[in-house]
Amino acid sequence: QRLRLGAQLGRDLTGILYILDEPTIGLHPREQEALWQNLVHLRDQGNTIIVVEHDLDIIRKADHVIELGPGAADEGGYLVFSGTAEDMAKDRDSITGPHLQGSRRLKRHGHKRRSHGQIILRHVKKNNLKDITVAFPLGCLVCVAGVSGSGKSTLVTDELYHALRCRPEEGSSKKKKTKLVLKGGLSAMPEVILVDQAPLVKARSSMPATYMGIFTRIRAVFSRTPEARSRGYKAGYFSLTRKGGRCERCRGQGSIDLDLQYLPPIKITCDLCGGMRYNREALGIRYKGLNMAEVLDMTVKDAAGFFARIPRIRRPLEVIERIGLGYLKLGQPACTLSGGEAQRLKLARELAKQTRDSTIYIMDEPSRGLHPRDMEKFILVLDELLEQGHSIILIENQPEILDLADWIIELGPKGGPEGGAIVAEGPPDTAKK
Ligand SMILES: [Zn+2]
Structure with a gap:
């Protein structure tokens, strides 16, 4: 990204809109200042620069700031603030404002530590x-x-x-x-x-639920419902990697790779299960009113509440939430x-x-x-x-x-x-x- 930017600097172009995605990542403060000077140079030549950025120094120096939020995923997507950084620091709704103003700083919660070796x-x-x-x-x-x-x-x-x-x-x-x-x-x-x-892993079936090791436990919960027992469905029946309750057209993926010969393959939603990954019989099994597809579509945060009474499932979910990823969905493909x-x-x-x-x-x-x-x-x-x-x-x-x-x-x-x-x-x- 910085090489491409460098190539632009030598040219006397004006009227260009440049879009940069987190250009300060991994930069030492000294390098960040040099990057900023380059951006200013491009702007002064008559160009417009839009930067996706979390760095507070860059935000402070920007001519105009747009903040989206207030939360992640379903809790985000609103325009929270639009204006100068100065006004943003004073804005009551802005999440970034208190950090800009300095009233909210990063801090350690424990004491600073002495080494034990x-x-x-x-x-x-x-x-x-x-x-x-x-x-x-x-x-x-x-x-x-x-x-x-x-x-x-x-x-x-x-x-x-x-x-x-x-x-x-x-x-x-x-x-x-x-x-x-x-x-x-x-x-x-x-x-x-x-x-x-x-x-994480290259397996196509990998998702937060499998990565954290709770998918087998969720499958066991479904297999213990009265309906599953009466039909003789064991936990393995709800697996997405082998035959049983999964949709066989997409093999439990919910999507099918479409080969376009000379173009990269694209994913289309499976027409048989409609992206639900399971066949109709498996989707007929419900735990607390939800079927397997609906559980996999839950966010980590919601699932922690849903499985509140099963600590072996709830605890790993609470850890994910604590680390700030409560918005991930249980069945979200790891590649996303x-x-x-x-x-x-x-x-x-x-x-x-x-x-x-x-x-x-x-x-x-x-x-x-x-x-x-x-x-x-x-x-x-x-x-x-x-x-x-x-x-x-x-x-x-x-x-x-x-x-x-x-x-x-x-x-x-x-x-x-x-x-x-x-x-x-x-x-x-x-x-x-
Ligand atoms: Zn399918």
């Missing part, structure tokens, strides 16, 4: 990293920052994550030179989980989730697990595409994990989030060959200096 990664030289040795405090919120190409991902997702995953068997005879050193209270290396923004939604759903699945050993959660730019209001919910969940004694390492450049960190590691000073060194490390106050 650290993991030291020694002599890292991969890509542009300059033979650095980095200490990651445990039990804390650690942010790794730096301009694009400074080596953040190489350090965290390539080197640290892999070193933790591929550690040698304890007590193995070969004493390999280990890159990792554990210091402090823990007796063993913690587990590590990478919560990234990659798509954005990268950020996929990342948060992965985190929700981790949170819903009952017992966990001490774990390091690594997340790549979780603030990407999140409104400050959603970010508040996300921070709440991070605090919950820290409270349970886990550790969190974020790759993050947003100043509001860096401010909340217990420890910051900044790589730089530039991107590419001139990056890969540690510019600053310590609590936010130290990094500021």
